[in-house]
Amino acid sequence: MILISFKRAFGASLLLLSLPASALHIMIDPGHGGIDRGAVHGSAKESDLVLKVAQKVQNLLSKDSSFKVSMTRTKDQNLSLPARVKMAESVKADLFVSLHANAASDQRARGVEFFFQNNLPPDEESLYLASIENQMLNAKDSEDASEDLSRKGDVAAIIEDLGRQHRMMSSLKFSQTLTQSWATTENRRNPATIKQAPFYVISKTSMPSVLIEIGFLTNPREAKKLLREDYQDDLAQKIYKALVSYKEKMDNPAIKTLN
Ligand SMILES: [Zn+2]
Numbered sequence: 001m002i003l004i005s006f007k008r009a010f011g012a013s014l015l016l017l018s019l020p021a022s023a024l025h026i027m028i029d030p031g032h033g034g035i036d037r038g039a040v041h042g043s044a045k046e047s048d049l050v051l052k053v054a055q056k057v058q059n060l061l062s063k064d065s066s067f068k069v070s071m072t073r074t075k076d077q078n079l080s081l082p083a084r085v086k087m088a089e090s091v092k093a094d095l096f097v098s099l100h101a102n103a104a105s106d107q108r109a110r111g112v113e114f115f116f117q118n119n120l121p122p123d124e125e126s127l128y129l130a131s132i133e134n135q136m137l138n139a140k141d142s143e144d145a146s147e148d149l150s151r152k153g154d155v156a157a158i159i160e161d162l163g164r165q166h167r168m169m170s171s172l173k174f175s176q177t178l179t180q181s182w183a184t185t186e187n188r189r190n191p192a193t194i195k196q197a198p199f200y201v202i203s204k205t206s207m208p209s210v211l212i213e214i215g216f217l218t219n220p221r222e223a224k225k226l227l228r229e230d231y232q233d234d235l236a237q238k239i240y241k242a243l244v245s246y247k248e249k250m251d252n253p254a255i256k257t258l259n
Contacts, residue, residue, distance in 0.1 A: 021251040025068040027093035030054035031100040034078030039103035041217040050099040056236030081137045081200040096209035098201045102216045110219040112192040114178050115211040116171035117203045126197035134200045170208035174246045181242035
């Protein structure tokens with residue numbers, strides 16, 4: 001990943017051009033689990049719902065040799081936010097995709113939202129949502145994270161900064177690819193939106209990371225759809241299609257750079 005960052009910073013690097021495209025390692029993170037059910041509305045539980053969709057995406061990716069796939073959880077279990085980040089770091093995943101379902105006080109709120117972490121200040125609504133999703137993070141975890149940061153030296157900080165830029169641009173690229181995957185006739189009146197917010201899992205991972213809110217459980221019509229198997233299949237297909245397209249873009253950046 002750092003090699004790619006240097007390539008972005010210093011122009012075309014011929015080094016990477018001769019390498020064959022390798023499998024892209026995706027870490028899928030179904031949000032919540034165990035005692036943390038996430039948003040619950042009627043029979044729809046966020047933790048169960050996102051696990052189902054995640055397993056469908058995992059299934060599609062495992063049949064495609066262009067990808068390697070890992071999951072932060074494959075069953076209903078407690079898993080802290082730092083543990084999710086650690087898992088992605090330890091397997092050196094190339095892309096982190098966290099799945100969540102949304103809730104809002106306005107029952108009319110609907111649609112899919114993609115979040116990535118940027119340097120710009122996020123809007124207030126996204127901040128509020130991030131604070132809800134980060135609730136499971138305890139004070140001890142936060143202390144450990146800041147200690148880690150202070151131990152790093154200047155050179156590490158510079159490399160980290162280049163890495164951050166690459167990470168941010170790649171996260172945005174994947175968010176845009178997801179939006180394209182959602183841009184069907186049926187969604188034209190309610191297009192998927194890209195937002196940015198400091199969700200813990202997409203802020204602390206060193207690889208490009210996107211959090212997908214797959215729909216609003218507080219919207220009765222949308223909740224009904226989200227519980228349907230065929231709709232979950234469709235969501236998984238859209239995410240998979242976006243991953244395929246993202247990989248194509250990531251495999252060919254050097255060609256564009258050399259033009
Ligand atoms: Zn959630």
